[in-house]
Amino acid sequence: MAVVETTVLAGRAALAESLADTFTAGIRLAVAQRGHAVLALSGGRTPLAFFEALRTRPLPWDKVTVTLVDERCVPHDHPRSNTAFVRTHLLQDHAAAATFLSPVTETGAPILDLKLPARIDMAHFGMGTDGHTASWFPEGDALGAALADEGPALLALSAPGAPEPRLTFTWAALRTARSAVLHFEGSAKAAVFAEAVKPGPMAALPVRRLLHQDDVEVLVFTDIQPPETP
Numbered sequence: 001m002a003v004v005e006t007t008v009l010a011g012r013a014a015l016a017e018s019l020a021d022t023f024t025a026g027i028r029l030a031v032a033q034r035g036h037a038v039l040a041l042s043g044g045r046t047p048l049a050f051f052e053a054l055r056t057r058p059l060p061w062d063k064v065t066v067t068l069v070d071e072r073c074v075p076h077d078h079p080r081s082n083t084a085f086v087r088t089h090l091l092q093d094h095a096a097a098a099t100f101l102s103p104v105t106e107t108g109a110p111i112l113d114l115k116l117p118a119r120i121d122m123a124h125f126g127m128g129t130d131g132h133t134a135s136w137f138p139e140g141d142a143l144g145a146a147l148a149d150e151g152p153a154l155l156a157l158s159a160p161g162a163p164e165p166r167l168t169f170t171w172a173a174l175r176t177a178r179s180a181v182l183h184f185e186g187s188a189k190a191a192v193f194a195e196a197v198k199p200g201p202m203a204a205l206p207v208r209r210l211l212h213q214d215d216v217e218v219l220v221f222t223d224i225q226p227p228e229t230p
Helices: 012-034 048-054 082-089 093-097 143-147 187-196
Strands: 003-008 037-041 064-068 070-072 099-101 122-125 154-159 162-169 179-184 218-222
Touching: 012 037, 012 048, 012 122, 012 179, 012 218, 048 082, 064 082, 064 093, 070 082, 082 099, 143 154, 179 187, 187 218
Parallel strands: 003 218, 037 064, 037 122, 064 099, 122 179, 179 218
Antiparallel strands: 070 162, 154 162
């Protein structure tokens, strides 16, 4: 198991501040050691409070590059665009000085050759009630390639659970991150997590790719204690 620590804090505000503390420490360490920090973040609605807490931190944001773990292939001004979500809720206040690299063009075309300035320092993963993380959806048309240890860094894919085509970083790329954070909220997702930590097929609950590996340590942040597993 890759999980090294689980932080459970009641209330979105407390959880957001704890996440912001963790990313603040990670950014400072990366800048001190290598002169730059690279973050790969997830969209959706869950990280809103976390992003708004992190953006107020007086960090060396001009030495930070932000990208997305995955993105919907929609224009940047689309209501479901993760790019728009990050720009609105994170890249404000102090964090406005960061460099942002969206993995899709303004019109929503995937950028399969996206170039980051360095290895990802911190990867932030969400999780759906279907067990997906990043855009690794059950029954995705390229799920096997997305979960493989070797292969391209970015992959375009579609899935029954995803209304739009997606672009996602693959496990081959994210397994090299220096730190990984899995962030989910609510009892339904806590129950999925409890099931995912058990051995089982990754195709059924793709978040298992993150939980059952030895490449990167995973910190879990949630607002509810997951059910105990046998």
